[in-house]
Amino acid sequence: MVVLSQPVALDNHISVIPTYTPVPVFTSQPIPVVDLTDPEAKTLIVKACEEFGFFKVVNHGVRDDLMTRLEQEAIRFFALPQSLKNQAGPPEPYGYGSKRIGPNGDVGWIEYILLNANPQLSTPNTSDVFGQTPQIFREAVDEYMHELKEVSCKVLEMVTEGLGIEPRDTLSKMVRDEKSDSCLRLNHYPTAEEEAENMVKVGFGEHTDPQIISVLRSNDTAGLQICMKDGSWVAVPPDHSSFFINVGDALQVMTNGRFKSVKHRVLADTRRSRVSMIYFGGPPLSEKIAPLSCLVPKQDDWLYKEFTWSQYKSSAYKSKLGDYRLGLFEKQPILTHMSNE
16 A cells, blocks of 8 residues: 655645544445446446445456556655645646635645646646656556546446447447546545544535546545435445446436435545545536436426536536535426416
8 A cells, every 4th residue: 555654734724624523334235336347237337326326346447556556646746845736726627726625615634636637628737737746647647547438438338238228328428528528636635633522524525526427546544435315424445446436416417316426525534644536527518418318208307407518517616515516407396376266
C-alpha cells in the first residue's frame, strides 16, 4: 500500500469542517459484487442498480500496476508544498482544490485534483497540475482514463443487455463520444484530528453524482458510506483491487427512476489518509437526457422532463452539495379538477 511519508496539513482558510457520528460497517446485507466475466453479470448489474444504485466489480481487466502507479503519482502531487499546489487552483471547475467543494459554501476535510477527460479541453489549471509533476503522472492519468472509459462502457453495455435495450451501445455511445463530458477526480483525505464525543470530520458531504456512471477505486482506508432506501447510512469496506460503480443522476432519468442515483459521502479517518480515484462517465454537453422510449414508450408516463446535459450540469453547479438536484426536472402530476356543476 502507498502512504504519505509525512502528514499533509491542509491550508487554514476554513476552520470549521462538519462532523458526523460514525456508523458500523454494513454486514447484514453485503454490497453486491459482480464478476464482469460471469455470464450472468448483466442480470446481476441490473438487480444491483435497482436495489442499491451501487455495486462492486471484480475481474474488470484493469492492471493493478496501473492503479498503483496513478495512486503513487497522485500522492506525490499532494505531498508538494501548499504554495506549489495552489498554483494549479482554484478549480474552475478543473484544477486543484482544498477544503472548498464547489462555489456554494460546501467544505470538507479534503484536497483534490479534477481533470477533464477530453484532452482538447485542457485548461491553465490542469496544465499547472501537470507542470508540478513528472511526465509519468500525465501518462498514468491518460492511460487510466482510457481504461476506465472502457470499464464504464462495458458496464453500460451490460446494463442495456440486461434491460433488453437495443442497440447495445445506446448508453455507452454517450461516454465513447469524442465530445463526452467525462472527468477524473483524484481525492486525498488527510488523517483527521480526533474530535470530541466520538465525532469524525466529513471528508466529502452527502451527494449524488450527476453523470451517467461513476467508477471509483481507493486505497485500503475506510470512509466511504452509502445511503440505503430506508435512509440509513452504511459503511463500504474498502478494496484497492476492485472498482465501485455508482448510478448517476442521468442514468436515473434515462431509466425513469428504475435505477436510483445513490447518495454517498466520505468520512475522514483519524489513523490513515485515504486516496480515491473516480472516473465520471458523462455525455456530450448537447446530449438530450430523458427517459428512454424503449423503456417508457408514452411520454405521459415520464417522471422527468427532457433536458440537455449542459442544462443539468449548469443547474447542478449552482446547487449545494446535498441538494436534490433532479427535483427541478421532475414532471409535476397533472391534477384533474372535478366540476361542481
